[in-house]
Amino acid sequence: MARRSRQSLNTLWLGLAAPGMAWMALFFIVPFYSVAAVAFGQVDPIRQSAVPEWNPRFWDFTLFTDVMDRVVNGDLGTVFIRTALYVVLAVAGCVVVGYPVAYFVSREAGKWRATLLVLMILPYWVSYLMRMLGWVNLLQPQGWMAQLLSHLPAGDRNWLSGQPITVVFGLVYGYVPFFILPLYATLDRIDGRLLEAARDLGATSRQAFWRVTLPLSRQGLIAACVITALPMVGDYYTNNLLSASPRTEMVGNQIVFFLQQTTQPQVGASLVLMLSAALLVVMAGYLVSVNRAQKLVTR
Amino acid sequence: MKSKPKLLASFTALYVLWSMLPVAIAVLFSFNSGRSRSTWQGFSLRWYWGDPFSSVWHDDSLLRALRNSLVLAVLTILVATPLGVGLALGLTRWRGKPARVANGILLLPLVTPELVVGTALFLVVTNSYAFLDLGRPAQLVGHVTFSLSYVVIVVRGRLLSIGPDLEEAARDLGASPFQAVRMVILPLLTPAIFASAVLVFATSIDDFVASSLLSSGAGSETVPVKIYGSVRGGATPALNALATIMLSLSMLALVVVFAIMRVMRRRQGDANAGENSLKELASW
Numbered sequence: 001m002a003r004r005s006r007q008s009l010n011t012l013w014l015g016l017a018a019p020g021m022a023w024m025a026l027f028f029i030v031p032f033y034s035v036a037a038v039a040f041g042q043v044d045p046i047r048q049s050a051v052p053e054w055n056p057r058f059w060d061f062t063l064f065t066d067v068m069d070r071v072v073n074g075d076l077g078t079v080f081i082r083t084a085l086y087v088v089l090a091v092a093g094c095v096v097v098g099y100p101v102a103y104f105v106s107r108e109a110g111k112w113r114a115t116l117l118v119l120m121i122l123p124y125w126v127s128y129l130m131r132m133l134g135w136v137n138l139l140q141p142q143g144w145m146a147q148l149l150s151h152l153p154a155g156d157r158n159w160l161s162g163q164p165i166t167v168v169f170g171l172v173y174g175y176v177p178f179f180i181l182p183l184y185a186t187l188d189r190i191d192g193r194l195l196e197a198a199r200d201l202g203a204t205s206r207q208a209f210w211r212v213t214l215p216l217s218r219q220g221l222i223a224a225c226v227i228t229a230l231p232m233v234g235d236y237y238t239n240n241l242l243s244a245s246p247r248t249e250m251v252g253n254q255i256v257f258f259l260q261q262t263t264q265p266q267v268g269a270s271l272v273l274m275l276s277a278a279l280l281v282v283m284a285g286y287l288v289s290v291n292r293a294q295k296l297v298t299r
Numbered sequence: 300m301k302s303k304p305k306l307l308a309s310f311t312a313l314y315v316l317w318s319m320l321p322v323a324i325a326v327l328f329s330f331n332s333g334r335s336r337s338t339w340q341g342f343s344l345r346w347y348w349g350d351p352f353s354s355v356w357h358d359d360s361l362l363r364a365l366r367n368s369l370v371l372a373v374l375t376i377l378v379a380t381p382l383g384v385g386l387a388l389g390l391t392r393w394r395g396k397p398a399r400v401a402n403g404i405l406l407l408p409l410v411t412p413e414l415v416v417g418t419a420l421f422l423v424v425t426n427s428y429a430f431l432d433l434g435r436p437a438q439l440v441g442h443v444t445f446s447l448s449y450v451v452i453v454v455r456g457r458l459l460s461i462g463p464d465l466e467e468a469a470r471d472l473g474a475s476p477f478q479a480v481r482m483v484i485l486p487l488l489t490p491a492i493f494a495s496a497v498l499v500f501a502t503s504i505d506d507f508v509a510s511s512l513l514s515s516g517a518g519s520e521t522v523p524v525k526i527y528g529s530v531r532g533g534a535t536p537a538l539n540a541l542a543t544i545m546l547s548l549s550m551l552a553l554v555v556v557f558a559i560m561r562v563m564r565r566r567q568g569d570a571n572a573g574e575n576s577l578k579e580l581a582s583w
Binding site for chain 2: 009010012014015016017019021023027028029030031032034035037040044049050051052077097100101103105109110113114116117122123125126127128129130131132133134135136137138142143144156162173176177181184185188189219227230231233234235236237240241243244252255256259260264265268269272276280283
């Protein structure tokens with residue numbers, strides 16, 4: 001009797017989850033596989049469209065190797081390097097802006113805490129495009145910010161055309177809310193008594209920060225960096241809105257270009273595969289570091 | 300010692316100002332009485348409905364974008380919420396290896412750049428899935444796919460805090476497993492389900508990448524796609540007005556979700572319901 005009811009219970013849970021699982025299989029897993037099927041597939045010679053090859057036994061790697069070659073030796077390589085550079089700079093910018101803010105809100109804000117927490121959450125809920133629209137308004141040649149900047153030495157230029165600094169700045173502005181909240185959660189969990197103990201044992205507040213708070217928030221800091229870096233790598237809209245110039249193009253721009261504006265979706269698909277592979281390496285590195293940290297704790 | 304918090308406090312204040320000001324100025328210019336998006340010429344509602352040609356109310360392309368966004372968001376709620384609630388229930392209570400694998404897969408959309416998910420769907424729709432057209436159907440599929448994870452996270456959080464005791468009690472008292480779900484768990488989950496539906500609404504109306512990659516042209520443009528397409532051209536403040544309308548909807552959604560979560564926590568006897576709800580909001 002007990003076994004039968006357990007079985008019927010499992011059937012119920014399976015039945016409830018099945019539609020959602022089918023959805024994810026059909027619209028998440030198969031599409032992923034289809035990227036490979038297109039990248040390693042054939043091209044219809046007349047319609048110039050992709051013919052996906054679903055059977056790995058017939059996969060054709062010629063085009064993929066061509067694209068790979070362009071990435072390693074040719075024009076696309078610069079785009080990958082530029083993407084990495086912008087993302088590293090923007091994540092560094094997020095650390096510089098976000099760490100002090102997260103630290104203040106979690107540890108020193110006192111009666112302002114709840115208010116500040118609301119203000120940290122708000123940008124999350126404002127459409128990304130709306131936030132960029134704000135900066136386009138401010139930075140266009142007649143905009144208030146552009147006017148202000150034009151008084152600076154070398155500040156009188158078109159800030160919205162091919163300026164790497166605008167793109168990196170836009171990325172920091174766009175993603176820093178996603179950086180602050182996970183970091184805040186980690187800092188908030190640090191036991192205040194540990195800091196008191198450090199102070200009682202003679203550490204200055206600076207030493208207490210460097211030797212207690214920072215090491216304890218290391219995992220949260222890494223997590224926040226990964227969480228912001230991943231979507232940044234695939235970002236093409238910030239770039240198009242704030243620069244729209246080939247001089248600042250990132251991988252995302254190339255992918256969208258090949259998919260939407262050319263008859264070579266396979267090149268786009270190959271780039272998506274390479275980008276995903278690069279991201280997998282980052283993710284794996286992150287998971288290894290989490291794992292190591294957990295072992296340190298349990299040892 | 301005292302100077303450090305002061306320095307940090309001013310830094311934080313500057314950050315808040317920096318994060319809010321551009322949005323506030325964009326909202327301000329939606330009320331500009333002139334055509335400029337950078338020179339202030341006085342207050343008017345011209346760009347909302349006053350202007351007979353280019354106000355949001357009278358410009359067909361802006362109104363269509365608004366309608367597309369809202370229809371898409373409502374459809375996404377209708378599909379994603381039941382699917383997600385089913386997944387959350389099934390995967391939380393069912394202890395087996397397949398459930399763990401499925402849980403892992405559900406986390407993937409959260410860490411995969413939307414560009415990758417979007418292009419994968421674009422390729423499969425244009426090359427293989429003949430039953431799915433670019434435009435609203437494909438956009439709906441895209442929005443549902445990444446909304447599902449949010450519904451599962453919110454509903455599962457609530458499910459874990461309820462615990463399995465109540466449904467076990469119901470079954471011991473003679474309810475069938477299905478009755479236990481329908482008569483005990485679902486009523487308890489209602490606030491969480493409602494909150495997740497509002498969250499889905501907010502993510503859907505704010506989404507740009509999937510809406511843009513899976514659109515079929517001007518006819519299926521949503522508000523973010525419209526903003527993206529016209530912000531660099533000579534758009535009028537009507538564009539800011541359109542963005543402001545969407546912003547108000549998002550803020551309304553935020554307030555509703557917060558209110559629901561606070562009520563849920565109050566009922567569970569949480570003395571600090573307000574701040575803890577904020578923390579939960581921050582953890583998404």
